[in-house]
Amino acid sequence: MTSNSQPTGHPAASTLGELRACGHVQQSVKRELRGNLLRALAAGQDPWPGLHGFEATVIPQVERAVIAGHDIVLLGERGQGKTRLLRTLVGLLDEWTPVIAGSDLGEHPYEPVTPASLRRAEDLGEDLPVAWRHRSERYAEKLATPDTSVADLIGDVDPMKVTEGRSLGDPETIHFGLIPRSHRGIVAINELPDLAERIQVAMLNVMEERDIQIRGYILRLELDVFVVASANPEDYTNRGRIITPLKDRFGAEIRTHYPEALADEIAVVTQEADLAAEVPEHLVEILARFTRSLRESGAVDQRSGVSARFSIAGAETVAASALHRATTQHEDHAVARVVDLEAAVDVLGGKVEFESGEEGRERDILDHLLRRATADTVRARLAGIDLSLLVEALEGGTTVTTGERVTARDVLAGLPVLGESDVYDQVMDRLEAHNDGQRASAVELALEGLYLARKISKESTGSGETLYG
Known part of the structure; x- marks a missing residue:
């Protein structure tokens, strides 16, 4: 794991064939996070720079959750460093990762998931173009607000694509939302209880089956995302709550706190x-x-x-x-x-x-x-x-x-x-x-x-x- 301060040069491979030739190995985002965390700990490095007072309480729980591959929700009052902790997770990603050049979802060249990328991979074979994405581009953050829609998080039919002659049932008419576009990365949702309950329901499939449902039909995209969220444990403003089925899908629920010393x-x-x-x-x-x-x-x-x-x-x-x-x-x-x-x-x-x-x-x-x-x-x-x-x-x-x-x-x-x-x-x-x-x-x-x-x-x-x- 390299430093998260300044990007260094990415690998030279620019096609699928060159990527295979250099011996690149694909792994899921959760395995990537786990491997980099374990290497940092073994080397005596601090994976959590700038966090104070969590060393003996919150950090060990987060590390166990990352090693277990669990999605995480942080519960804590305002100003306890929840967002800072979530953003620090970016440092556990590989500095550079290969993606299919021009793909909407940043798919791995070894594993295209959208119909357009599957078609390109079949047509171009080993000449499929490869681009490199820095880890800072693999973290997406959304502040939950009551007006957040399913289209914002999951996606919706793009009327412009329909007017081009495609049918409503064509998967390529979909404009993907934040979570699918975070494929092979981390998506963080701040103040999760502020999401309307019907919007939270839309996340259920993403959290468990890792597919998405839009306008009545299912796209099996095999999404590879690490979902993290923050929430107030006792929402004193009565804005909302995390629905029980969604809460159940987070593998780790971790309480933060103010500095004790x-x-x-x-x-x-x-x-x-x-x-x-x-x-x-x-x-x-x-x-x-x-x-x-x-x-x-x-x-x-x-x-x-x-x-x-x-x-x-x-x-x-x-x-x-x-x-x-x-x-x-x-x-x-x-x-x-x-x-x-x-x-x-x-x-x-x-x-x-x-x-x-x-x-x-x-x-x-x-x-x-x-x-x-x-x-x-x-x-x-x-x-x-x-x-x-x-x-x-x-x-x-x-x-x-x-x-x-x-x-x-x-x-x-x-x-x-x-x-x-x-x-x-x-x-x-x-x-x-x-x-x-x-x-x-x-x-x-x-x-x-x-x-x-x-x-x-x-x-x-x-x-x-x-x-x-």
Whole structure:
């Protein structure tokens, strides 16, 4: 199995005869997936790049399903990485596979299935033209919507072909849908319960007998497809359900979950967030803890879940706030600080569904859980550093001013002098702060921790500034 990053050159065979001469061996898509997975595991390679937190739970189940040759349905709340996992399956396909050049369904030259390809194979023999298809072209994905039709997934009679003089009973009048066109590949259906039940019925033959039925007649095409799907285990929107006969045809039903370890939650944010400015690790940790607290809160509708997109969007919003400040205040380094977390809360509330009894308290709940996440991060990151001299200086009447328009340099310039104490250096060393932006971010975390521990006060002014004192 080669890398899925950049295609390399495909084999040179261009006819059926040349393909046979080079010793090519045909195998079904499920055998191909199984063989490549086993070779990757034997070589110590990771077949599932970019997936965090599934190593001991979901991944072993998926690997067993692939080895068994089972079609798979993933059940899990939103934002658990179901689609990413399905797309990763592409990396288990051969990089290049031969197809009959010009065929609608990408049939293997050794095994044509449509009437047109069968006729060409008989007429041309060993001169049947061969093309090569990259594995990225062998994965088809459909987001199920209530208006999806049988024609979309299976196919329908093409009226243009009928007007050319063919009869309605002629198999060549059919325009094939997504599943037949995924022949010798992977077809993924996201949010499967959204398909109308009559559309799900149309998939039954594809899943079991591997043939299709269109407009009352059967085409035995011996389809070779690996069918995967995703669904919410408890569809809280009541959009639909997976009908029992279709559910029975999936060989593996696998439950996904949110990251169980904080490190995995942080890794997902770091990997997926497209940041416009630097977001220090301690702020990413706060957002990860914040997200996890929401998932455990009784005030949040847990049937809906709190997606990983919540913390990802939070990190991107915090970075945007930092870049906005750096641009308007002419800072050299755009670095996010604790003060920027307020901007994230302002825009993220709509991504959380609260229980009906919490109406009107949504912002209070978010603020409380954010404070708790910040306090937990302070304890984890700054444990053992004695900040008592800073507290004494602030008790003596000194204040530290910060805010969304206060530059990092101004924050640092306003810090009280602590004599020969190296407490600031300890904080900055612990948080690996080197430039002004990083140093101001580190100091703000320490100040916020003292405030949350009720050792200093915090006051917001009407001009968007925050005073610690």
